[in-house]
Amino acid sequence: MELYILWCLLCGFFRACIRMVCLSESQLLCGELEPSNREVGCESYVERTKHAMTLTDVARAAGVSPSTVSRILSGTARVTPETRQRVMVEIKRLNYQPNVLAQGLKRGHSRTVGVLTQELNSPFFNETVQGIEYGFEDSGYDPIFSGGHSRKSEERRALDVLRSRRVDALIVVGSFLPDALLLELAKETILVMVGRRVSGLEAQCVFLDNVQGGLDATTHLTTLGHRRIAFVTGNNNHPDSAERFQGYCTALSTAGIPFDPQLVVAGDFGEQSGLMAVDALLSQGVRFTALFAANDQMACGARLALYRRGIRVPDDISLIGFDDLKHVLYAIPPLTTVRQPMLEMGQCAARLALNLLEGKSPPEHTFSPTLVVRESTAMAR
Amino acid sequence: MELYILWCLLCGFFRACIRMVCLSESQLLCGELEPSNREVGCESYVERTKHAMTLTDVARAAGVSPSTVSRILSGTARVTPETRQRVMVEIKRLNYQPNVLAQGLKRGHSRTVGVLTQELNSPFFNETVQGIEYGFEDSGYDPIFSGGHSRKSEERRALDVLRSRRVDALIVVGSFLPDALLLELAKETILVMVGRRVSGLEAQCVFLDNVQGGLDATTHLTTLGHRRIAFVTGNNNHPDSAERFQGYCTALSTAGIPFDPQLVVAGDFGEQSGLMAVDALLSQGVRFTALFAANDQMACGARLALYRRGIRVPDDISLIGFDDLKHVLYAIPPLTTVRQPMLEMGQCAARLALNLLEGKSPPEHTFSPTLVVRESTAMAR
DNA sequence: CTCCTTTTGGCAAACGTTGTCAAGAACCAA
DNA sequence: TTGGTTCTTGACAACGTTTGCCAAAAGGAG
Numbered sequence: 001m002e003l004y005i006l007w008c009l010l011c012g013f014f015r016a017c018i019r020m021v022c023l024s025e026s027q028l029l030c031g032e033l034e035p036s037n038r039e040v041g042c043e044s045y046v047e048r049t050k051h052a053m054t055l056t057d058v059a060r061a062a063g064v065s066p067s068t069v070s071r072i073l074s075g076t077a078r079v080t081p082e083t084r085q086r087v088m089v090e091i092k093r094l095n096y097q098p099n100v101l102a103q104g105l106k107r108g109h110s111r112t113v114g115v116l117t118q119e120l121n122s123p124f125f126n127e128t129v130q131g132i133e134y135g136f137e138d139s140g141y142d143p144i145f146s147g148g149h150s151r152k153s154e155e156r157r158a159l160d161v162l163r164s165r166r167v168d169a170l171i172v173v174g175s176f177l178p179d180a181l182l183l184e185l186a187k188e189t190i191l192v193m194v195g196r197r198v199s200g201l202e203a204q205c206v207f208l209d210n211v212q213g214g215l216d217a218t219t220h221l222t223t224l225g226h227r228r229i230a231f232v233t234g235n236n237n238h239p240d241s242a243e244r245f246q247g248y249c250t251a252l253s254t255a256g257i258p259f260d261p262q263l264v265v266a267g268d269f270g271e272q273s274g275l276m277a278v279d280a281l282l283s284q285g286v287r288f289t290a291l292f293a294a295n296d297q298m299a300c301g302a303r304l305a306l307y308r309r310g311i312r313v314p315d316d317i318s319l320i321g322f323d324d325l326k327h328v329l330y331a332i333p334p335l336t337t338v339r340q341p342m343l344e345m346g347q348c349a350a351r352l353a354l355n356l357l358e359g360k361s362p363p364e365h366t367f368s369p370t371l372v373v374r375e376s377t378a379m380a381r
Numbered sequence: 382m383e384l385y386i387l388w389c390l391l392c393g394f395f396r397a398c399i400r401m402v403c404l405s406e407s408q409l410l411c412g413e414l415e416p417s418n419r420e421v422g423c424e425s426y427v428e429r430t431k432h433a434m435t436l437t438d439v440a441r442a443a444g445v446s447p448s449t450v451s452r453i454l455s456g457t458a459r460v461t462p463e464t465r466q467r468v469m470v471e472i473k474r475l476n477y478q479p480n481v482l483a484q485g486l487k488r489g490h491s492r493t494v495g496v497l498t499q500e501l502n503s504p505f506f507n508e509t510v511q512g513i514e515y516g517f518e519d520s521g522y523d524p525i526f527s528g529g530h531s532r533k534s535e536e537r538r539a540l541d542v543l544r545s546r547r548v549d550a551l552i553v554v555g556s557f558l559p560d561a562l563l564l565e566l567a568k569e570t571i572l573v574m575v576g577r578r579v580s581g582l583e584a585q586c587v588f589l590d591n592v593q594g595g596l597d598a599t600t601h602l603t604t605l606g607h608r609r610i611a612f613v614t615g616n617n618n619h620p621d622s623a624e625r626f627q628g629y630c631t632a633l634s635t636a637g638i639p640f641d642p643q644l645v646v647a648g649d650f651g652e653q654s655g656l657m658a659v660d661a662l663l664s665q666g667v668r669f670t671a672l673f674a675a676n677d678q679m680a681c682g683a684r685l686a687l688y689r690r691g692i693r694v695p696d697d698i699s700l701i702g703f704d705d706l707k708h709v710l711y712a713i714p715p716l717t718t719v720r721q722p723m724l725e726m727g728q729c730a731a732r733l734a735l736n737l738l739e740g741k742s743p744p745e746h747t748f749s750p751t752l753v754v755r756e757s758t759a760m761a762r
Numbered sequence: 763c764t765c766c767t768t769t770t771g772g773c774a775a776a777c778g779t780t781g782t783c784a785a786g787a788a789c790c791a792a
Numbered sequence: 793t794t795g796g797t798t799c800t801t802g803a804c805a806a807c808g809t810t811t812g813c814c815a816a817a818a819g820g821a822g
Contacts, residue, residue: 052547054778065802070780079800097545101485102778105807110482119511123708126507130500133528142542144525147514161523164478166433271711300711307713327504330652330681332688332713435808446772451810460770483808486777769818776810785802792794 053096062090073098104166113353114162115145116155117173123325124295124342128173128194131346139354141168159185169353172196173346190356194349197239204356206349206365210240213338213369214247217292217320220336220371222255225380226290226318229257232267232277232302234294241269241294244322248292262286267298274301282309289317289380296321296328296337303331303376314378324372333375341367434477443471454479485547494734495543496526497536498554504706505676505723509554509575512727520735522549540566550734553577554727571737575730578620585737587730587746591621594719594750595628598673598701601717601752603636606761607671607699610638613648613658613683615675622650622675625703629673643667648679655682663690670698670761677702677709677718684712684757695759705753714756722748 055073059066064083071077072087079087090096104110115132117125129145136143144165146158155177162170169190172182179198185191186201194206221229231248234241245264252259265280267273274293281288282305293299299321306313313319313333321328324339348365355362436454440447445464452458453468471477485491496513498506510526517524525546527539536558543551550571553563560579566572567582575587602610612629615622626645633640646661648654655674662669663686674680680702687694694700694714702709705720729746736743 052544055780056778066779067781067803068801070778071801074780076781077800083800097541099486099547099778100545101482101491101547102807103780104482105480105486105777105809106779106781108807122507123504126503130528142527146523147511160478164481166480166482271708275711297708300708303713304711304715327652327678327681327708330656330685332684334685436810437808447809448773448811449771452771455810457811458770464770480808483777484810486779486807487809487811489777763822765820765822767818767820770816772815773813775812778807780806782805783803785800787798787800789796789798791796 052099053094054099055096058087058090058094058096061094062087109168110166111141112165112167113141113143113169113171113350114165114167115143115171115173116158116162116175117145117147118155118175119147123297123327124323125173127326127342128346128349131343131348132171132173132194132350133346134343135347135350136354139350141354141357143171143350163189169357171349171353173349190353192349192353192356194345195240203362204352206345206352206367208340208345208367208369210243210369211247211250213322213340214244214292215251216247216369216371217244217322217338218248218251219254220373220377221290221292221318221320222251222257224290224318224377227255227257227380228260228263228288228290230263230265230277230281230286230288230291232265232274232291232293232298234267234269234298236266236268238269244294263288267294269295269297271297271301271304274298274303275305276301278302278305290320290377291317292320292322294322296323296325296335299335299337299376300328300331303335314376316381318377318380320377322369329374331376336374336377337372339370339372341370433480434475435480436477439468439471439475439477442475443468490549491547492522493546493548494522494524494550494552494731495546495548496524496552496554497539497543497556498526498528499536499556500528504678504708505704506554508707508723509727509730512724512729513552513554513575513731514727515724516728516731517735520731522735522738524552524731544570550738552730552734554730571734573730573734573737575726576621584743585733587726587733587748589721589726589748589750591624591750592628592631594703594721595625595673596632597628597750597752598625598703598719599629599632600635601754601758602671602673602699602701603632603638605671605699605758608636608638608761609641609644609669609671611644611646611658611662611667611669611672613646613655613672613674613679615648615650615679617647617649619650625675644669648675650676650678652678652682652685655679655684656686657682659683659686671701671758672698673701673703675703677704677706677716680716680718680757681709681712684716695757697762699758699761701758710755712757717755717758718753720751720753722751 055069056066059069062069064087068079068083069087072079072084100110113136115129117129119125132143144162144167146161155175169192170185171192171194174195182191182193182198183200186204191201192204192206193201195208197205197207218229229252231245233245249259263286265277267277274297277298278291291302293302299319303313303319306317306319311317319335321335321337322340324337328335328337345367348363352362352365436450437447440450443450445468449458449460449464450468453460453465481491494517496510498510500506513524525543525548527542536556550573551566552573552575555576563572563574563579564581567585572582573585573587574582576589578586578588599610610633612626614626630640644667646658648658655678658679659672672683674683680700684694684700687698692698700716702716702718703721705718709716709718726748729744733743733746
């Protein structure tokens, strides 16, 4: 016991000595560095950028070899506590950050996952993106995002950017890329898709049961006594829209309501199209007491069209959306909608990619929608 | 003339020969590869990932040295059209993508700009982020995004991630990082800030004249005859909020309206706080005919609070926000607001960073707000 | 045919890191 | 003292690029 205490004291002493040495050395170093720094002065910003510290710099400063520093950082070797301490001090002092470029090059993988989104600026995709960020927290992997601006060619370019960065895996959010390309991609890299189902790749797709969502929304309306329910579709033939429409049809027939094609209007998932859909419906004199829009953005547009004509929601017409965007909680009135757990889906996609990377078994990845009843729907008059 | 034609024919012939050789070689290669491929079979996906093509692979396939391929790609060498052609064909065929990790390592810069945002999922920051993306299009630089989730510690971590990726420049959007740290950062890297003004770094800040915006908004209300105008602040002491408030005060005194502290309520830039602000005002019996919220999100919250109490907008109370988020165009009624050109500001930040990187003179980077009058404001009763 | 210039393409050395291998050092037993 | 074992550390070769330098080869002039 006494021996152990003595040992600790000794260690403490040594450590103190080391620190003193380091400090004086650091002062020396600063003294040496400053003149050259001043010399550069007001030149172009590029020149002014200091050379980033490298592992070799740290090694030199600590008086050990680069390998030792590397081993300390990766924790793959036993080193004397003293050496470790000395190195750690230098790392702190020099503010050293490992160069991931070099690491990636050497290790053959970048600990990076590429995320391809259609549109970085869309309330819909953002929650997913955020979920992905959360999902990678503390995993040792970092997501990097690249957006194709809803154009296929752009997406391809973004894909190349990601590929040339040697991402270890790829997460595709939505995307207009054809299935065939994705299948090809899946062969040469780890691929996870969210909000999209590619046949043959189901195990790597995180998706929502859109049919169920459409069914829930419509059933909610029919149980409130609505029989003339309009539907605004999303982008031409977009699977999400098609599936929600399928749910709509099923619910109608379950309720014994005949399908009326007049009640279906084409939109494109944007607010404006929701507005125009209602205008079209109304100007054609189509009667309806409820409207189901394939997403919240179109529901908002529809809401404005109704407001413009003095039609009250939900008193005159009930309105229901899809997605549960954050801001529709503050719509007037707060919008009844079908919640798509985008954050969770994003997180799931990240976990899925992680598991695939580490050869573990993938988590559950089909999500169910939830009906969120707020104030934009009411009993039919 | 005949000679030229003959020459072309010859070239074509050679090219055909080359292609045949390549094909057979590629078949050979595949043949060799396949067994090992099959051997791996259903193992972890990591193993299944094919080895990416390298410049050396291309060189070998084209029968030239790696240097030649590199020079062809960078356009820094004169080579026979034939050689170039041969190499290009192989690049296409092998689907070669340069390894940016290796390029960055060798060249000492990554052609990458790090973008640090508080929150990737916020309608406000997203437009800026999109602007930044646009700004870097075809510049040869790629932005990579990293979000600190509105927590300072997270932001620091995100910063380290970006630093370790050896970004050539940094764009900070908003951020809670203290000025001192940013000043420090600016010394060692190219730094551009958007939506924030750090003294000493004005030349690298892209910002909006918030005082003017607050002034415009309030003046709009006073000219409509309002004299009891409530103000909902943003986050405690946030400069944006403080400056807008300053504009509010100035406009009041210009209109000869005494400042009443009762009319000022604290919010936090979130919808909920706007709602609670109105509730607080109303339950305290404070009379007011107009409300100016320091951002659109709070204006939306306020709108809901008014709706809940049956107060009409703009008939009973006029409402004005700040930012001009995309969706407030579809608010009920469409919200009068002060437009902050976030997309343009993002683009400007990207250009600014680019110019700084290339030592050119920076573009203009102060932006003026624009009043957008829609339907939520009206003459005072 | 030689000499000179121009064109073309190979060689080798980096860049910062990691991992293998082996060299010392310290210790113990014989 | 020697031989063996364990522990700590350093040397060195990659990883995929880029680039300066140099050597062939080709063409032209004398």
